[in-house]
Amino acid sequence: xxxxxxxxxxxxxxxxxxxxxxxxxxxxxxxxxxxxxxxxxxxxxxxxxxxxxxxxxxxxxxxxxxxxxxxxxxxxxxxxxxxxxxxxxxxxxxxxxxxxxxxxxxxxxxxxxxxxxxxxxxxxxx
Numbered sequence: 001x002x003x004x005x006x007x008x009x010x011x012x013x014x015x016x017x018x019x020x021x022x023x024x025x026x027x028x029x030x031x032x033x034x035x036x037x038x039x040x041x042x043x044x045x046x047x048x049x050x051x052x053x054x055x056x057x058x059x060x061x062x063x064x065x066x067x068x069x070x071x072x073x074x075x076x077x078x079x080x081x082x083x084x085x086x087x088x089x090x091x092x093x094x095x096x097x098x099x100x101x102x103x104x105x106x107x108x109x110x111x112x113x114x115x116x117x118x119x120x121x122x123x124x125x126x
Contacts, residue, residue: 002099003060004072004092007116008049009103010060031066034059038075039087046077069093074121092120 001012038059041048049056063073072092098119105111 001064002071002103003064004094004099004102004116004120005049005056005060006074006076007111007113008053008056009099009106009111010057011103012057012061012064029062029066031063034062034066035089036084037062038073039077039084039089042075042077042087043082043084044080046080048075063091067091071099072120090121094120 003010003012041055041059045051048059060073063070070091070093072094074088074090074092076088078086102111102116102119105115
C-alpha cells in the first residue's frame with residue numbers, strides 16, 4: 001500500500017499495518033486523536049517526513065489503521081515550535097493512478113513539494 005505524507009510516498013506491506021499488538025493497543029484511539037498527534041509532531045519538526053522517516057511511517061500507519069480509505073495526509077506547520085493548533089491537517093483519498101505516478105516520480109528523484117502540491121494538495125493554485 002502506498003501513502004502520501006506531504007510530499008513523500010511511503011510504501012507499506014500489509015503485514016506492517018496490522019500487527020496484533022498494535023491493533024489492540026490503539027483500538028480506542030480516534031482519527032481526531034491521531035491528527036492531534038500528527039500536529040504535535042509537525043509543530044516540533046515541520047519536515048518530519050524528511051528528518052525522521054520512521055516516525056512519519058508510524059504516523060501514516062496510525063492514520064491508515066483508523067481510516068483505511070485515506071491514503072494521503074498533509075501537515076503544514078508555519079514554523080518549528082509553533083503552537084499545535086497552528087498546524088493545518090488535510091486528508092485525501094487518491095486514485096491508484098495518481099499514487100502510482102507520484103511513486104514513480106519519487107523513485108526517479110523528481111517528486112518535489114511543488115509537484116505533490118500541483119497533483120494533490122493544490123495549495124499553490126491561484
